[in-house]
Amino acid sequence: MRSFIDLDRTIGRVPSRVVTMLSAVDVGRGSEALYRDQMPGLLESLAQYARVASVMTSSAIEGVIVSDATRAEGIIGGRVQILRNRNEKELAGYRDALDYLLREDWGPLNTGLLLHLHRLLFAHTASGGGSFKTHDNLVVDRAPDGTSTIRFKPVSAADTGFHVQELIEHYRDAIERREHHPVLLIGLFVLDLLVIHPFEDGNGRVARAVTNALLSDAGYDVVRYVSLEQAIAESVDAYYQALLDSTHGWHTGRSDPWPWLGYFVERLAAAYATFARRAAAGRSDGTKQDRVREYVLQHAPAVFRVSDIRAALPGISDPTIRMVLARLREDGAVAAEGTGRSAAWHRTPNTEAPNR
Template sequence: MDVVLGFMIRSDTVQITPEILSLIAEIDEFKGAWRALGSLAPDRLSALRRVATIESIGSSTRIEGSQLSDREVERLLSRLQIKPFTTRDEQEVAGYADVMERVLSSGPDIALTENHIQQLHRDLLTHSEKDAWHRGSYKTSSNSVAAFDDDGRQLGVVFETATPFDTPRLMSELVTWFNCERAVSGTRRLHPLLLIGVWGVVFLEIHPFQDGNGRLSRVLTTLLLLQAGYAYVPYSSLESVIERSKEAYYLALRQTQGTIRSETPDWQPWLDFFLRAVAEQMRRLGRKIEREKLVLATLPELSLQIAEFAREHGRITMGDAIRLTGSNRNTLKQHFRALVGHGHLSLHGSGRGVWYELRWELP
């Protein structure tokens, strides 16, 4: 049942269309199938997660106007503990990386409370000098949502948001509503994916913080998906999907958010977009897994043995390959060189410390 507060979030007006049912069924089928992929080596999962995290950080900050490419994000993350961040783009990337790591490592332990949301916002902006005055605090002046083009130029205001006066009350209502809905069992319960979708669009309609709302909403979406049992989420970037559909993203937000405070909110535009994005996130991960299987199936026998060992153990050295195959070093060098040249393996270290891992490509 909906929780009646100062304003009732009318989730009872959500329309369950055949497309919504189909998308939810597809996503939940993959959610179940992911458990069967538990045989992937921990290092393989770690490599998948690393690539997805880089994509998520890069895409989420670019949606808000950052200019850093995924490769630049990757280089920045490699020196997080070494160098100060001189540009706003670098500061935003570093903050997003900190918060994503916290969510991915401690997700089940982060209760959805206003206090935790404010802590995540504070951490998100912890490196941003310009934002020091409002980190972790609700907004004190009116803000509105702007869209940006690929060059970082503002395209215009997308929609008006809640007033600073109304923000604390609306956030309290939203958090209470979500937690109560999540605790409901039985046939009256809204499916977790729909519940998370409604949460996200209302959060962005309130826009509770002076800045960082878009990035925080995507962090919170990842958190809530993890808590709902979608354990594959860290290994494929939802933010990257949204970035590639940025115009549709803003259009869906605008169409739904203009109706949220009415008696008959139109959740359809946003829920359609959100579920399609989550489905594409899932399909991308499925394609990566299938691509790896296909590549391995077409390799020469000796290369296949090397790649399979790397997949099962997370890494392989020349010594491993000699013991595994019984082949001589020069022959193996040719196979390693070909696997690296075709992008199937990545090389790490130098001299006697050289080792290889199966590669997940960044786009």
Template sequence: MLNTHSLQISPEILRLIARIDEFKGAWRALGTLAPDRLSALRRIATIESIGSSTRIEGSKLSDRDVERLLSNLSIQSFDSRDEQEVAGYAELMDLVFSAWQDIPFNENHIKQLHQVLLKHSNKDSRHRGAYKTSSNSVAAFDLSGVQIGIVFETATPFDTPRLMAELIEWVNEERQKGELHPLLIIGIFAVVFLEIHPFQDGNGRLSRVLTTLLLMQAGYAYVPYSSLESVIELNKEAYYLALRQTQGTIRSESPNWNSWIVFFLRSLAEQVRRLEKKVERERIVLAALPPWSLSIVEFAKEHGRVTIGEMVRLTGASRNTLKQHFRNLTEAGHLEQLGSGRGAWYRLK
């Protein structure tokens, strides 16, 4: 079984846990935002999560590409491997968000979730939902999707079934005992899962979905509304470094849990900070904006981006009038402009 005695609960770990748990309680107590606002936040976070999580693994699709693909999911026909991976990840996230209370945390269900993840990936049809049969290792990719090196070696196919059974048993025992904080259990699960790397492909993406599932089952109900994956993507070098520093020691007498746990908790705290900022902006915007400016912000929230032309068609207002609203929103820090001239588009800042 896992040796967690070497985990040192530092003042920073305590502070980060307290910060995250404070927001968890505040989110529940406030009843927070109206359903349509929550729906818009969740859609944006889902697009960010899918885009970031697949790009961490080498995909080249932008968030805009992901949004376009999600709007056509019913087609069920995807030309590239990147598109196949996005489609599977989107279906898996939707499943977890809608059924998290009813998903037992055991090996069979983890294998079923892996099947959903790779559902559209033709290349992976042989090993969907089955543990690996040949050795694999964790590679790092640069921004253009080119592999830049091996991060660490993983468990052998022979050892994988035993190590996975031990890991799942440890998680469920610790959740039942209630002696170790849930965030520490989830963090340790994630790093050990990636150290085992139980499936031939999709381990990184699945680890992030399973992290979300465990967080929601532990009562962190705000998780669908702010993307943890995008936080990790922006700190990819630190992510790989923390993984490497901890994973090389997991099977030793004194594992170095702290490198990964600190990175994991910092990422969760940044996820909370981003959502706090969005919620605060919602309140300010809804209270103070003129009607057409409010329409612009709501459109950007729902679709991830907005153009002046789209708002002309939607509102019937003149282009010059709307340009002034866009200018005011940009100067006030609500919108960010990308591109210029007739090709300019805007997103929430």
């Protein structure tokens, strides 16, 4: 809410680095229609992978982890009906909240929507959800020795409903006026929502799920095909530091939004770059085995798993991927640590360096 009081002051002067990244984001957005028209099958495969990755990684950021990957994917896919513990129940809850927002008719953005998402998030647990906090809370870091450090102080429980409603009204008004870049407005909305911290638990997950919905609603559909939550999880220290840096002085209207907005736009630009790489790999010439071989030798990370290849090359089966990896290992081009689904692969020193 406070970030929207004077938008010209808050984001009127965009740092050149952020301008450059916003340009990359908008170029990426312009390419989405081409892929939707020409490669609907590819996008469906990417969307399925992104959905699973989003549920698992957004939950993992908050310590909600189902260690059995096969069971976790079964829960997300709706194939596991009996949920054994709280982690599995909260994983299913985030699945339900995210799926609700993937619908075309999830809107409009209002207080009721946020409460409904929170209700979905905890619907499988005994505690339930769907209400704002009733006690003042603090956001703290807890050290291994048990000590804690206050990161920031959210608004009071008594003022939460007012602040949430005012934030939504300011955001919707700013979007309608179209005087500032929508990605920056979405980033500000998420920042203020997290500082308000309206719930006892689940604030980060609700905020990340809403982020996807708002970006898609503004025409940035890449979040349907590349997991923004996964990108955040892979840079979680930077995520928390950017939020912390932009909360200093928030209550007095003197905060600096650019640490957070810079991080936010950077992650979105990276998502578009990932989308472009995966789309290009999905439509490249050659047999499926050739495409796997090219990806492993030319584009894969230094350490990768079968799931990384599956995500980069939608439509190629795991048996095909494993067959190519087996041949490359016989040729001495790659080596593996571990076995089965958890095996980590890497190129050997004499392998051609990746061309990126």
